[in-house]
Amino acid sequence: MRVVPVILSGGSGTRLWPLSRASKPKQFLRFGTARSLFQDTVLRCRAPLFDRRPIVVGAHDHRFLLAEDLQRIATDADILLEPVARNSCAAIAAGCLHALRRSPDAMVLALAADHHIPDAAAFAAAVETALPEAAAGRLVTFGIRPDRPATCYGYILPGERLETAHAVRRFVEKPAAGQAARHVAEGCLWNSGNFLFSAAAFLAELERLAPEVCAAVSQAHDRATVDLDFLRLDAAAFSASPAIAVDHAVMEKTDRAAVLAVDYAWSDVGSWDEVAAMLPRDACGNATAGATVIVDGKDNVVHSADRLTALSGVSGMVVVSTRDSLLVVPKSRAQAVKGLVARLRAEGRGEAVETLQTFRPWGNYERLDIGEGYQVKRIVVTPGGALSLQKHRRRAEHWVVVRGQAQATIDDETRTLLPGQSLHVPRGAIHRLANRGSEPLILIEVQTGDYLGEDDIVRLEDIYNQTTEDGADQ
Numbered sequence: 001m002r003v004v005p006v007i008l009s010g011g012s013g014t015r016l017w018p019l020s021r022a023s024k025p026k027q028f029l030r031f032g033t034a035r036s037l038f039q040d041t042v043l044r045c046r047a048p049l050f051d052r053r054p055i056v057v058g059a060h061d062h063r064f065l066l067a068e069d070l071q072r073i074a075t076d077a078d079i080l081l082e083p084v085a086r087n088s089c090a091a092i093a094a095g096c097l098h099a100l101r102r103s104p105d106a107m108v109l110a111l112a113a114d115h116h117i118p119d120a121a122a123f124a125a126a127v128e129t130a131l132p133e134a135a136a137g138r139l140v141t142f143g144i145r146p147d148r149p150a151t152c153y154g155y156i157l158p159g160e161r162l163e164t165a166h167a168v169r170r171f172v173e174k175p176a177a178g179q180a181a182r183h184v185a186e187g188c189l190w191n192s193g194n195f196l197f198s199a200a201a202f203l204a205e206l207e208r209l210a211p212e213v214c215a216a217v218s219q220a221h222d223r224a225t226v227d228l229d230f231l232r233l234d235a236a237a238f239s240a241s242p243a244i245a246v247d248h249a250v251m252e253k254t255d256r257a258a259v260l261a262v263d264y265a266w267s268d269v270g271s272w273d274e275v276a277a278m279l280p281r282d283a284c285g286n287a288t289a290g291a292t293v294i295v296d297g298k299d300n301v302v303h304s305a306d307r308l309t310a311l312s313g314v315s316g317m318v319v320v321s322t323r324d325s326l327l328v329v330p331k332s333r334a335q336a337v338k339g340l341v342a343r344l345r346a347e348g349r350g351e352a353v354e355t356l357q358t359f360r361p362w363g364n365y366e367r368l369d370i371g372e373g374y375q376v377k378r379i380v381v382t383p384g385g386a387l388s389l390q391k392h393r394r395r396a397e398h399w400v401v402v403r404g405q406a407q408a409t410i411d412d413e414t415r416t417l418l419p420g421q422s423l424h425v426p427r428g429a430i431h432r433l434a435n436r437g438s439e440p441l442i443l444i445e446v447q448t449g450d451y452l453g454e455d456d457i458v459r460l461e462d463i464y465n466q467t468t469e470d471g472a473d474q
Helices: 037-043 060-072 087-102 120-135 177-185 199-209 211-222 235-239 246-251 272-278 331-346
Strands: 003-009 055-059 078-082 107-112 139-144 155-161 166-172 189-198 225-227 230-232 257-262 287-295 301-312 317-321 326-330 357-360 363-371 374-381 389-391 395-403 406-410 413-417 422-425 431-434 441-449 458-461
Touching: 003 037, 003 087, 037 060, 055 060, 055 087, 060 078, 060 230, 060 357, 078 087, 087 107, 087 199, 087 211, 087 246, 107 120, 107 199, 120 139, 120 189, 120 257, 139 155, 139 199, 139 246, 155 177, 155 257, 166 246, 189 199, 189 246, 189 257, 199 211, 199 246, 211 235, 272 287, 272 301, 272 317, 272 331, 317 331, 326 331, 363 441, 374 431, 395 406, 406 422, 413 422
Parallel strands: 003 055, 003 107, 055 078, 078 230, 139 257, 287 301, 301 317
Antiparallel strands: 107 189, 139 189, 155 166, 155 189, 166 257, 225 230, 317 326, 357 363, 363 374, 374 441, 389 431, 389 458, 395 422, 395 441, 406 413, 406 431
16 A cells, blocks of 8 residues: 655745745755755655655645756656645645545645655654554544644644554644643644545545535646646635635544654754754854854854855854845744744835745746846756747847857847857847757846836747746746
């Protein structure tokens, strides 16, 4: 009996701002490692126990990030796209419905894409231990034995002993500090938010306990359409589902809930002080990533993505530096970053949600500079990738190849550009950029004009079937 991983990747990632943002949330980030949290989650399910083709449920806006991360670890997956966010219950329901298409007795392991579990062998062993309970119709969650009275996690109180796990006596919301200590003392476990069950058993309970979710998601899956490598859930039907977490909709109400206590290291990477546990530390307890220098400081968390960040005489702080934003907050207030992002959103600050780098099916582009009448981008086109055949109404462009070979089409002429060569694209000219080589194409694009927005485009042909709203440079 193989277990189908259903990986939930719809989070928006506000608590690890400014590195994590809505356009590139934490599951796609690398915290001192070679792979993203999402990639590690996928690779964690490589034991023989698991189906080698996971089901990924993610946001429309993150579809190219998902596809690129999977390609980099040579993994095929069924990618289901949520047209709107409806929390974890609807996402799990969609994954279960899709798993049932493969097999009527499909076993599903629902996993958050952004958790850190370094011991993949212990994780697989725990799933195998929980299988008999799930096969018997139980909805199994994995409870982490706490090493401290944390206030950032929910808790589960185990009840009567089952074959390999315990029935759930009750779920507890995130507690205050004093209450958290009492929960630990009475034997409560941290609620990991990861689940194992048969797809049919979960959907039966969903239909009984949250029929509105079940009906809406079933209809959305039935009406789903294929778009390139993605399966798009029907927007109208999916939007009709209530936005509710699976704990509130099902797990807290069902009499089938079971919990398996596990000892492996686990974190939901929910704040910068938790990121610190994943980073190397110096003799003074400073956890750092990137180019950092700390003099006469201790117990800091410093993440410097693009430039040197130096601290002197500073202790107990979180400092996160990106090209367009800088966060400085005491470690004791690391959980308050979510509220800060809400403030930035309310003020209409683009830095709250957008990164400087944007991913497309052909590669990505990154804004390097912008000013009155001009914008500079770094464009990367993967081998075989091609931007749409297009023209611009209000801007001209100038391309300079840095690496690789560009196939550039301007009106009726197509030519090859090598490193160091450049080409001017007049306003209104029909043009296309493609990479027909075997290595990534990197070029610098300088845009000039009275309007430089991504919607300044007339698209004439696009091999990726994208819409204008996805942006002009595709």
